[in-house]
Amino acid sequence: MAEQPAKKQRTHPPYELLYHPGIPGRGEFIRLAFEVAGVPYTDVANEDKDGGYSTVQGICMNSKPSSSDDNPPVFSPPALRIPGAGRGGKALVIAQTPNVLSYLGERLGLVPEDEGKYYVQQLALTALDLNNEVHDTHHPVGVSLYYEDQKEESLKKAKDVRENRIPKFFSYFERQLKWNQEDGKGKYLVGGKITYADTTVWQVLDGISFAFPKEVEARRGEFKELFEFYEGLKEEKGLREYLASERRLPYSMGIFRHYPELDRQ
Template sequence: MAYELYYWDGLQGRGEFVRLALEEAQAPYVDIAREDDGTGDMLSIMDSKTDPYPPFAPPFLKDGDLIVPHVANILLYLGPKLGLAPLDDSRFVAHGLQLTIADMVTEVHDTHHPLSNDLYYEEQKDAAKVRATEFIDHRIPKFMRYFERVLKLNPHGDGHLVGDALTYVDLSMFQLIDGLFYAFPRATKRFGEHYPRLAALHDAVMARPNIAAYLASDRRLSHNESCIFRHYPELDKAAH
């Protein structure tokens, strides 16, 4: 049976980290929110009064009767099934890296919603400028220097974050970097100079046949200002 992916329609968002793994593996899946009344079906599952463990929020994955919530948890589940995760104990290293990516994604979101998710961006622009400046000056370098070091020190080499073959973590790193390029083009203008291994990983993932075909298809939604990675010129600045 096809996997069922539940996420908000019209957004890459956190769902895109799961889509990339499914697309790379050519696994059959249905993006439920893009189906007729798919969003209603998703909300019904979340609002279930009979399931003792309904998902709190999307994305979540349905595989038969099993519902798996949270990006890192979904990828921990899917990785071995799709051939995109180590089969030894280093799968937990991969999971830890994925959780660190999730931490950074949250910080990206908070650059444009630093005060409250219930306020519009326009209601918190001044705070967003402060938060985005701190993110560009301190948080992007802190995270990216770490991931660059992980790539450098991987004993297996080969340009992967874990082991000697592509994993879902490499795909997620591509998405994280791609989102940063969209949201902060000035701040990431010299990204390849500062983080050459990460830039090479991004380009290598983008060139993979299945990923390239996906990026060129109408299944790949565009970045937009309703998503996590938003380009507001007033929040972007050249990095030091």
């Protein structure tokens, strides 16, 4: 865990992130929220190498009518467990990445205090839609099939995502930066300080840069302000330390994969 100021340690519950070990994945959006807020959390499967993943599986991947502690079932990780925050003083367990971010946003100070919190969630949901579309470039026709068994379809899907979808999303993010220019100065998407919209859009840009390096290199000039935002956020307090730490896991065979044949040729 990152060292945290003692004050913050006392005012937050012991948050537990429940996710697969060894990959950034969708868990990364939640990690980034904690890291930029400077609030401690336990990454259960990565920190407890012995029994951590069994705990995650028991809560998030069971076939019972409850995840744990009388909470409803979870469709799939990531989930967040917060001892003491649920009904009757039990643990609260909630799932779905944008839902967890919405819960944490208000509690970690990562949203404006007014209606702006809906602008933040709107951006995060849209970035997560792009995240899903990029995932589908290597799994267009079968979630449970190997990439090698859907390679022809992947070539078509990746072409459509790179040529049509990525510029549409990038243009939208850039218009958002322009909308927020007065408050955000090109550094933030909503308001004058960091929100989980910034970290979520950043992570998707980072993953796409890993998956499609040639495509991104070719488009940097076209989306100059977006990539200035991307580079600038790496210097943000909390994020800089995190990216240099061992907690930041490398991309491998998760959502963002680098298959050279799917990139711009």
